[in-house]
Amino acid sequence: MITVIQIGLGPLGQQIGRYIAGKNEVKTVAAVDINEDLKNQDFGQMIGGSPSDVLIKNIIEEALQGLPEKPDAAILTTVSSIQKLESQIENIAKHGIPIVSTCEELSHPWEENPESSNRIDAICKKYNVACLGTGVNPGFLMDYLPSVLSSVCKDVESITVERFQDATPRRIPFQQKIGAGLDLEAFKAKEQTGTLRHVGLKESVYFLANSVGFKLDKVTEDLQPVIAENSISVPSMNIKEGDARGVEQISHGYINGDCKIKMHFKAAIAEPRSFDRVTIKGEPSFVSEIDTGVNGDVATCAITINSVKSILKASPGLHTMATIPVPGYIN
Numbered sequence: 001m002i003t004v005i006q007i008g009l010g011p012l013g014q015q016i017g018r019y020i021a022g023k024n025e026v027k028t029v030a031a032v033d034i035n036e037d038l039k040n041q042d043f044g045q046m047i048g049g050s051p052s053d054v055l056i057k058n059i060i061e062e063a064l065q066g067l068p069e070k071p072d073a074a075i076l077t078t079v080s081s082i083q084k085l086e087s088q089i090e091n092i093a094k095h096g097i098p099i100v101s102t103c104e105e106l107s108h109p110w111e112e113n114p115e116s117s118n119r120i121d122a123i124c125k126k127y128n129v130a131c132l133g134t135g136v137n138p139g140f141l142m143d144y145l146p147s148v149l150s151s152v153c154k155d156v157e158s159i160t161v162e163r164f165q166d167a168t169p170r171r172i173p174f175q176q177k178i179g180a181g182l183d184l185e186a187f188k189a190k191e192q193t194g195t196l197r198h199v200g201l202k203e204s205v206y207f208l209a210n211s212v213g214f215k216l217d218k219v220t221e222d223l224q225p226v227i228a229e230n231s232i233s234v235p236s237m238n239i240k241e242g243d244a245r246g247v248e249q250i251s252h253g254y255i256n257g258d259c260k261i262k263m264h265f266k267a268a269i270a271e272p273r274s275f276d277r278v279t280i281k282g283e284p285s286f287v288s289e290i291d292t293g294v295n296g297d298v299a300t301c302a303i304t305i306n307s308v309k310s311i312l313k314a315s316p317g318l319h320t321m322a323t324i325p326v327p328g329y330i331n
Contacts, residue, residue, distance in 0.1 A: 106133025
């Protein structure tokens with residue numbers, strides 16, 4: 001039995017808790033969230049299940065007290081910013097607990113956040129633990145998966161990755177993150193603060209480039225609102241005609257002016273068709289498509305849990321999906 005401590009009990013952390021509760025090979029033995037209103041609540045009941053012997057605490061030290069032994073791993077579902085994550089990782093690592101995090105900027109951080117990356121790597125090596133940033137995207141669909149698909153190619157000239165998704169069934173925080181329901185002025189204002197975007201697109205470009213040996217000399221990113229052509233009403237919100245129903249981001253990676261990697265991400269309420277598509281131009285050239293796409297909330301929770309067994313086998317330091325043993329389904 002693999003034991004975990006869950007840190008961060010927002011919608012994603014709660015869903016991960018529910019998934020773990022239904023498994024035979026992994027168990028949540030401690031839970032932490034900074035929300036003082038959650039302190040000493042029963043974790044099992046908080047996630048909508050049966051009463052458990054796990055009481056939520058506000059700090060790790062309190063959560064670890066009374067356990068017969070430290071958890072095998074920590075699942076960290078708190079922030080998207082790697083800089084905000086540094087102190088959290090150190091606070092876990094000093095207890096000798098390996099970490100799987102859903103922080104998007106942690107998925108392949110060396111180009112965009114080299115100083116934080118080096119500090120986190122040093123912290124993990126100091127305390128002899130491994131740390132991984134993963135998720136469905138970044139972490140799998142737009143980076144790890146196309147890198148695996150490229151392994152059947154003799155030559156690769158360029159790779160295009162597209163993820164189009166209807167955000168209607170996604171959790172509300174995700175819908176807010178992509179700007180759904182905002183008027184265009186509010187959309188632009190939020191974009192300028194850096195809080196409105198799909199986090200991790202450039203990280204996916206760099207991950208894939210590193211995997212296939214492309215030495216990019218330029219990476220660009222463009223973001224635009226997806227505008228509602230008519231009024232839309234869904235359970236979570238009402239969107240007026242002319243307002244944003246989501247976001248569209250495109251990132252390009254260049255070598256000597258030639259586009260070698262293109263990432264096209266679009267997530268919007270009432271998007272007519274969802275799909276995940278990888279197009280590789282090379283020898284052989286081919287297209288691989290997942291019709292209807294992969295549900296991001298379900299898959300992010302699943303890959304986070306399923307990566308725990310791999311991080312337990314990894315060497316100390318900061319890892320990506322390309323440097324850990326291949327993960328697989330944990331029952």
